Amino acid sequence: MRAALAVVALVLFPATAFAQSSDDTRAAATARPAVVLVTVGWHGWVRDTRTGEVFGGRTGYDVAVTCAGTVISADGYVATASHCVHTGPLGGAGALFAAAVAELKKAGRVGDEGKAAAQFADHGVAEGASPDRPLDRDIRVERRDRDGRDVAPATVVDLTAPDAGDVAVLKVERTGLPTVAIRPDAPEVGTEVTVLGHSSTEDLEVDHRGGAIAGRREQNGKPYLEFAGTITRGQSGGPVVDGTGALVGVVGRVSAESHTVAASASTLADLVRGKGIQLVPGPGDLAYRTGVERYFADDYDGAVESFDAALAAGHPRAAEYRESALGRGGAATSPGTLGLLAVLCGCLGLAGLAGAVGMVVERSRAGRKPALVSTVDD
DSSP states (O other), X not given: OEEEOOOOOOOOOOTTTOBOOHHHHHHHHHHGGGEEEEEEEEEEEEEXXXXXXXXXXXXXXXEEEEEEEEEEETTTEEEEOHHHHOOSTTTHHHHHHHHHHHHHHHTTOOSOHHHHHHHHHHHEEEESSSTTSOOEEEEEEEEEETTEEEEEEEEEEEEEETTEEEEEEEEESOOSOOOOOBOSSOOOTTOEEEEEEESOTXXXXXXXXXXXXXXXXXXXXXXXXXXXXXXXTTOTTOEEEETTSOEEEEEEEEOTTSEEEEEEHHHHHHHHTTTTOOOOOOTTHHHHHHHHHHHHTTOHHHHHHHHHHXXXXXXXXXXXXXXXXXXXXXXXXXXXXXXXXXXXXXXXXXXXXXXXXXXHHHHHTTTSOOOOOOEEEO
């Protein structure tokens, strides 16, 4: 049995940082189903350990931050940056420190915001309603599905320190989600990559840019990849993928040298190891990825058939490219084939589904020129 391999992920860089190409567009099309928005709500107070003064008034601060995330397992596991969900100074505490600085500036008590922020980082503590209570943290993962927007609460499975790995794994109570793959080895400097992210949190649309790895570094014993250019607030945590669509890094913070850094995918692989997380494609992933490959190879008949197979498996984003393939001259799948696909997708497990979809699509295309599709042996 052979199945198409083409997987990608997300995070948005400014248009000036990367140039787009047809390869980037294809990568974005493949990755889009796995893109999620991670919103973290923080509630708490800030205390100055030198003076004992507590900031936040009677009700405390409520701060919401957004990051990108990528589904890595069909069973609801999501990768993002640790600093997006970490409670420490580089995470939620830092967000509350910023709120305290803003409040003090409004009251005329702060002149140099940078200096005030540094003092809170050195002498501030973010806490709950009492010194012995932690911050309140509410994590939500939002994605587009066939019915519109799906929002689910998330919990933290595990995470590294923000300055030693900057990777976190979340869990949402969802199954059958579209996924991306994780590359097992580190790419070399100069490797072409694609980064994607939400151009808008209102409609969850995804933007993308292509570029190359500019350097590699190690910080606190953890490997990182470097890129020229910067990211904007809310775009951390998204994946960086190579030309095959495999995840090579998770976008982190901007360093002092104004380079964007991404935690190596090897750190993520280490984090999930031994936790029973199945890094397998979701229902319809293989058919969808085959459809994308065929679409960009100008095989619009084959693309329509593959997208129909993905839709029959419940894939959330196949309809868009199916319509585009039809608009470019692709022929609609026969009703008999659609019915057979629906039965197969309803009765078979993931492994069986991947094989059955491949057989139905290939047999229905007998006599046609085969599409240029990258494949791997199962």
